[in-house]
Amino acid sequence: DVKVTQSSRYLVKRTGEKVFLECVQDMDHENMFWYRQDPGLGLRLIYFSYDVKMKEKGDIPEGYSVSREKKERFSLILESASTNQTSMYLCASSPGTNIYEQYFGPGTRLTVT
Amino acid sequence: AQSVSQHNHHVILSEAASLELGCNYSYGGTVNLFWYVQYPGQHLQLLLKYFSGDPLVKGIKGFEAEFIKSKFSFNLRKPSVQWSDTAEYFCAVNRKGGGFKTIFGAGTRLFVKA
Incomplete structure (x- = not known):
């Protein structure tokens, strides 16, 4: 059973803070993803990684960076949090070089005040 | 640019009613298609x-979806919904x-009235 875990379910940060969101998967998946989920907008891809130290920008990368030093871990970094980054952040992983179904973590609800 | 349109943002049904949620995509090539809940x-x-x-694809909990290539559609169906189907799709x-x-x-929020 694939397990994707995220470091926090709820997080409250102040404007300008640096924020780290961590994601770990236990199924040796090659691909990992960060999305944000906003009402009426669905899931929008921020970044994805198809291998260790490899990353690709998604649709909304501005204001975010990522790090993948180990295969099982994919971190999302908000360099200087802003109120418009208040959202639900979902991590996902998938196996293989072609996309299969993605397995999602429980999400982190981030509030930036 | 590739896009996915879901026709309804909110759907309210009574238990035992039939469900159909529309989905259309814009890409003209060969695709993989999914419904998540x-x-x-x-x-x-x-x-x-x-x-x-x-x-015609069958999934869990009695859901099915039909891919119609000519219509770029992948609609989700269930013949008789239950209160426990309340979710976002x-x-x-x-x-x-x-x-x-x-x-x-963008997702469709389904609310099933008991």
């Missing part, structure tokens, strides 16, 4: 998927062999 307070999880073959598409990006629709 997010029950209240739970992870997003895969409901069903289509890669190739029979265009997302249609998603990615291109075969075209990379790692999956495009999600």
Whole structure:
């Protein structure tokens, strides 16, 4: 059973803070993803990684960076949090070089005040 | 640009009613298609998927979806909904062999009245 875990379910940060969101998967998946989920907008891809130290920008990368030093871990970094980054952040992983179904973590609800 | 449209943002049904949620995508090539579901307070999880073959796909909990290539559609159906089907449903598409990006629709919130 694939397990994707995220470091926090709820997080409250102040404007300008640096924020780290961590994601770990236990199924040796090659691909990992960060999305944000906003009402009426669905899931929008921020970044994805198809291998260790490899990353690709998604649709909304501005204001975010990522790090993948180990295969099982994919971190999302908000360099200087802003109120418009208040959202639900979902991590996902998938196996293989072609996309299969993605397995999602429980999400982190981030509030930036 | 590739996009996915879900026709309804909110759907309210009574138990035992039939369900059909519309999904259309804009990409003209060969695609993989998915429906995901997010029950209240739970992870997003895969409901069903289509890669190739029979265009009528059966998923968990009595859901099915039909891929109609000529209409660029992948509608989700269930003949008789239950209160426990209350959830948000997302249609998603990615291109075969075209990379790692999956495009999600905006989601449809289904509320089933007991």
